[in-house]
Amino acid sequence: MQDELLSIAKKAVDAGAAAGVQCEAFVQKARHTSISVEGGNVTFGSMDGDYGIGLRVIKDRRTGYAYCSDATIDFGLKQAIAATRFGKPGDYAFHGDKDYAGARSLFDNRIASLVPEDGISLARDMMEGASCDKRAFPARGGIGFGTVAMAVANSNGVAAYDEGTMVSGSIMSLIKESGMVANGSESDMSRFLDINFEKIGNTATERAASQLNQKGIETAPMTVIMRPSAAFDIFCNTVAPALYGSAVKKYESVYAGKIGKQVAAKGLTILDDGTFDKGLNTYAMDEEGYPSRKNVLVEDGILKMFLYDEFSAIESGTKPTGSAMHADRLDASTSYKVPPTTCARNIIFNGPTMSEEKMIRDTKNGVLVLDVLGAHTANRASGDFSVAIYAGYAIKDGELAYPLKGGMIGGNMPQMLMNAELADNYKLEGSGLSPATGYMPSIKFENIRVSGE
CATH class of the missing domain: 3.30.2290.10 (PmbA/TldD superfamily)
Incomplete structure (x- = not known):
């Protein structure tokens, strides 16, 4: 072959x-x-x-x-x-x-x-x-x-x-x-x-x-714990595209001009690693033949760099980052039928972790969100999103109280990352609407808008 x-x-x-x-x-x-x-x-x-x-x-x-x-x-x-x-x-x-x-x-x-x-x-x-x-x-x-x-x-x-x-x-x-x-x-x-x-x-x-005996949730700001599937789906449609150099050059990114500034919680590191030993997008090279590498995008909460394919790097006066994929719009796989563009390969969150059980015990009023619908409608330029809760549970006084019947969560993911806390239940995830994949844990956010039916 x-x-x-x-x-x-x-x-x-x-x-x-x-x-x-x-x-x-x-x-x-x-x-x-x-x-x-x-x-x-x-x-x-x-x-x-x-x-x-x-x-x-x-x-x-x-x-x-x-x-x-x-x-x-x-x-x-x-x-x-x-x-x-x-x-x-x-x-x-x-x-x-x-x-x-x-x-x-x-x-x-x-x-x-x-x-x-x-x-x-x-x-x-x-x-x-x-x-x-x-x-x-x-x-x-x-x-x-x-x-x-x-x-x-x-x-x-x-x-x-x-x-x-x-x-x-x-x-x-x-x-x-x-x-x-x-x-x-x-x-x-x-x-x-x-x-x-x-x-x-x-x-x-x-x-x-x-999920039997579902109940509605009240409308209020509260703690939201997102399982890996929900967290990556929203991240992939908000923050990830904002870390592409082409979006930054066109000022279509909230991170334009923020290299060296605090953009996430202290202790949080975000990588895009084309060499990850479990990665769904790990290969010797990217789809322009550029050697795969580990890119530290955010380190200890500080923005360090952006991702580039070969031609967007030339347009921005920098070097490629091994981030080129032949990514078709709204497709989870790559195809030789479309030209290469920048795409996150294996997004990984690192930092201090705790068990998801402890996250729940420490939550007085909140929701645990397993999956969401509508993340692809997020505003990639601002990071704003509003999604339906496909499956989740209400959290009351440190316990899962009942399964949720409907409900929405909304917010601004770049701002939410400023107080993100990580669990230790990592899992490989794909968004389904992009070849980008991740290795994500559950993530806890505070004071997030939750809307009942």
């Missing part, structure tokens, strides 16, 4: 040189299998793949992009060159950094060897876990697994390759009792075959049972 993809990438770059342009080729080959759980039944979902080349060229100080197959490189190159007519001029150039000494590949042969029958067996394990309560019905969910390989080459002699594996599972359990219906969901994902699928089902059913 490595020789095949690198050969194609170099072939495209050589074709660009013959046409008199600088060229970068991104070759991506993905294979994915999905198994569905629908209405209590396990069915084969799909087995598909995608294989193509993204070509980016520089001609007369302008850039152009197109995609093609290995059989249509010449046509794709012509399309990319034609697209330069619409690009803005700049001092663009492709990097020549080939220092992959700190490279880390996350590949599990056990995942690469899985067949649909294996996925069906894992789905049945998940459903078996969901049957821990005889009232429960596994309504929907599924198993997904696959591999992705990518090669990047450019006119500056870069030729880089890496491949990785991924597996995930999710399920929703329904419980009906005394005319009431409650649901609970759980999911997990990993680069390795180390997930306990039975536990996924068990947790989903336990959550469904705990």
